[in-house]
Amino acid sequence: xxxNNEVSNKTLLNSPIPKNEDASNVVxxxxxxxxxxxxxxxxxxxxxxxxxxxxxxxxxIQYNPTNQLLKYYKLNENIQENIIKTLQQMGTSIGKKLxxxxxxxxxxxxxxxxxxxxxEVYHKIFGRQIDSLKTNHQGIFYLLDKQLLANSSIDxxxxxxxxxxxxxxxxxxxxxLYPNFVAAVLGGYLDRSVTFTMxxxxxxxxxxx
Amino acid sequence: xxxxxxxxxxxxxxxxxxxxxxxxxxxxVHKVETDNHxxxxxxxxxxxxxxxxxxxxxxxxxxxxxxxxxxxxxxxQKSNFRKITTGLYTVHTFKTETGLIFALxxxxxxxxxxxxxxxxxxRQIYMNNVGxxxxxxxxxxxxxxxxxxxGFRQIKNDNFDKELYNFLEPLL
Amino acid sequence: xxxxxxxTSISTTGSSSSAAIKxxxxxxxxxxxxxxxxxxxxxxxxxxxxxxxTITYGSLVKVLIDHYKDDxxxxxxxxxxxxxxxxxxxxxxxxxxxxxxxxxxxxxxDLGNTLSLVAFKLYLNCVPKFLFDEEEKIIKLRxxxxxxxxxxxxxxxxxxxxxxxxxxxxxxxxxxxALSGIALKSDVIYxxxxxxxxxxxxxxxxNVKRIKDEVPMGQ
Numbered sequence: 235x236x237x238n239n240e241v242s243n244k245t246l247l248n249s250p251i252p253k254n255e256d257a258s259n260v261v262x263x264x265x266x267x268x269x270x271x272x273x274x275x276x277x278x279x280x281x282x283x284x285x286x287x288x289x290x291x292x293x294x295i296q297y298n299p300t301n302q303l304l305k306y307y308k309l310n311e312n313i314q315e316n317i318i319k320t321l322q323q324m325g326t327s328i329g330k331k332l333x334x335x336x337x338x339x340x341x342x343x344x345x346x347x348x349x350x351x352x353x354e355v356y357h358k359i360f361g362r363q364i365d366s367l368k369t370n371h372q373g374i375f376y377l378l379d380k381q382l383l384a385n386s387s388i389d390x391x392x393x394x395x396x397x398x399x400x401x402x403x404x405x406x407x408x409x410x411l412y413p414n415f416v417a418a419v420l421g422g423y424l425d426r427s428v429t430f431t432m433x434x435x436x437x438x439x440x441x442x443x
Numbered sequence: 444x445x446x447x448x449x450x451x452x453x454x455x456x457x458x459x460x461x462x463x464x465x466x467x468x469x470x471x472v473h474k475v476e477t478d479n480h481x482x483x484x485x486x487x488x489x490x491x492x493x494x495x496x497x498x499x500x501x502x503x504x505x506x507x508x509x510x511x512x513x514x515x516x517x518x519x520q521k522s523n524f525r526k527i528t529t530g531l532y533t534v535h536t537f538k539t540e541t542g543l544i545f546a547l548x549x550x551x552x553x554x555x556x557x558x559x560x561x562x563x564x565x566r567q568i569y570m571n572n573v574g575x576x577x578x579x580x581x582x583x584x585x586x587x588x589x590x591x592x593x594g595f596r597q598i599k600n601d602n603f604d605k606e607l608y609n610f611l612e613p614l615l
Numbered sequence: 616x617x618x619x620x621x622x623t624s625i626s627t628t629g630s631s632s633s634a635a636i637k638x639x640x641x642x643x644x645x646x647x648x649x650x651x652x653x654x655x656x657x658x659x660x661x662x663x664x665x666x667x668x669t670i671t672y673g674s675l676v677k678v679l680i681d682h683y684k685d686d687x688x689x690x691x692x693x694x695x696x697x698x699x700x701x702x703x704x705x706x707x708x709x710x711x712x713x714x715x716x717x718x719x720x721x722x723x724x725d726l727g728n729t730l731s732l733v734a735f736k737l738y739l740n741c742v743p744k745f746l747f748d749e750e751e752k753i754i755k756l757r758x759x760x761x762x763x764x765x766x767x768x769x770x771x772x773x774x775x776x777x778x779x780x781x782x783x784x785x786x787x788x789x790x791x792x793a794l795s796g797i798a799l800k801s802d803v804i805y806x807x808x809x810x811x812x813x814x815x816x817x818x819x820x821x822n823v824k825r826i827k828d829e830v831p832m833g834q
Contacts, residue, residue, distance in 0.1 A: 268740065269665060274739070275663050282671055300577070324675070358664050391598065542797075591832050
């Protein structure tokens with residue numbers, strides 16, 4: 235068995251770069267972007283938001299993730315504000331760090347920058363592009379996301395103890411945490427404030443120039 | 444054409460967390476719900492059947508010394524129950540490594556295995572709407588007292604219902 | 616119950632059918648698992664750039680440190696709790712991705728190989744070195760300097776180095792949560808971390824025990 239282990243270590247050490255004589259065919263390993271599984275990334279994204287809520291709502295370190303979102307609407311307004319503020323601060327700093335390798339040369343028009351946001355930045359966050367882009371041609375852009383909350387599997391389970399059918403409209407308030415966070419990321423990236431509206435779970439980010 | 448009579452999901456706490464039965468005469472779906480005692484009784488009987496046959500066959504496996512292991516080893520071999528055929532219908536089950544049991548009652552046309560269907564339900568419908576949904580609980584038994592078959596919570600998720608019915612409707 | 620119906624037949628999976636034993640691949644063959652890991656990784660179409668994950672995680676750790684007012688022990692615990700919640704969802708996803716191909720585990724060595732060669736490859740696109748302590752029955756996963764995505768490009772201030780903040784402690788939590796999903800109780804600890812000046816990063820999985828299957832009342 236010991237031998238086996240050594241073999242495995244050796245095979246691991248042998249790097250899988252093919253020794254191809256034609257140098258143009260070899261992709262340098264540094265240029266391949268590091269990738270992770272989408273579902274894994276998504277789980278960490280959700281858990282990040284939930285754990286920020288739990289920091290303010292719970293004394294203990296242990297927490298039940300589902301209850302954090304279900305009980306969110308019951309929290310004191312001050313606490314809710316603190317949570318949103320923390321998420322926004324996080325988002326802004328994330329956006330700023332993401333924008334480091336984006337050289338914003340002045341030749342880019344506003345539309346080009348917004349398209350860059352819709353295609354590449356959103357792709358970095360959720361692995362897809364934004365669903366649609368509208369503009370009034372006077373410097374206001376509307377970015378619609380129909381998938382994050384509306385078309386997705388995020389839905390209440392009605393059998394839970396903390397689910398309250400008579401207050402489900404209020405309970406849905408916890409979903410606002412998501413666009414709050416993402417809007418802050420986009421805002422940090424562009425270095426300007428990004429607002430959003432949410433209607434029937436369709437999120438519209440509004441960027442003003 | 445395969446006909447499906449009913450569908451059930453059991454969790455690792457021996458609770459039925461989802462179940463429905465199709466009444467072909469009244470064209471109505473009966474679901475397992477807290478106030479539907481008839482369906483709860485049925486779910487308990489079905490779980491009892493699956494459970495006792497699994498433990499029976501597993502005990503035979505170890506007592507016949509087919510293996511040197513004992514059943515309290517770290518990774519015991521489980522003789523998981525796949526299907527029973529009676530003269531009238533077949534019970535197909537699929538047990539996941541995490542302890543969920545998906546069971547499907549279908550007529551004899553269903554043949555050897557409905558594994559593909561059951562795995563589709565697990566991988567696509569269950570995982571997308573319940574397993575990876577941050578608003579669905581990690582565990583349907585919220586407290587200790589709801590474990591060991593005494594739980595009463597079921598999956599009540601509109602998207603899950605819809606997708607499952609869409610998938611099974613042609614077979615009902 | 617069964618015998619009352621004349622034409623009843625029962626079929627079961629697993630060990631009792633000899634075909635299953637014959638077809639199951641040789642588990643000691645690490646090469647097989649390695650190929651499986653590669654294959655699952657290639658087949659997985661839903662992959663995403665790791666940049667956002669790395670940065671988000673960094674800012675989360677910062678928020679935790681601020682919130683707990685430099686109480687590093689609490690930060691470590693919180694990160695582990697988060698990991699457990701993630702792990703208990705992730706294990707279902709893992710099996711739904713590899714369920715038909717993955718061979719059965721027979722011992723802790725198999726478990727360690729599966730973790731490092733398949734699970735880490737699939738989710739984090741890195742393969743930690745797996746070492747096994749025969750006497751203590753400890754699974755050791757060793758990360759060579761830069762392959763851990765979470766701690767890439769990270770440098771800790773000396774203050775947290777001295778207090779031993781395990782920056783990637785979430786991974787330990789994820790492993791513990793995932794193992795508890797398949798009825799294995801374990802103690803997973805972050806043993807050492809290059810970020811803290813140790814020669815290598817290592818995660819130790821110790822005291823692996825089986826949780827007995829629940830029996831319904833009245834049985």
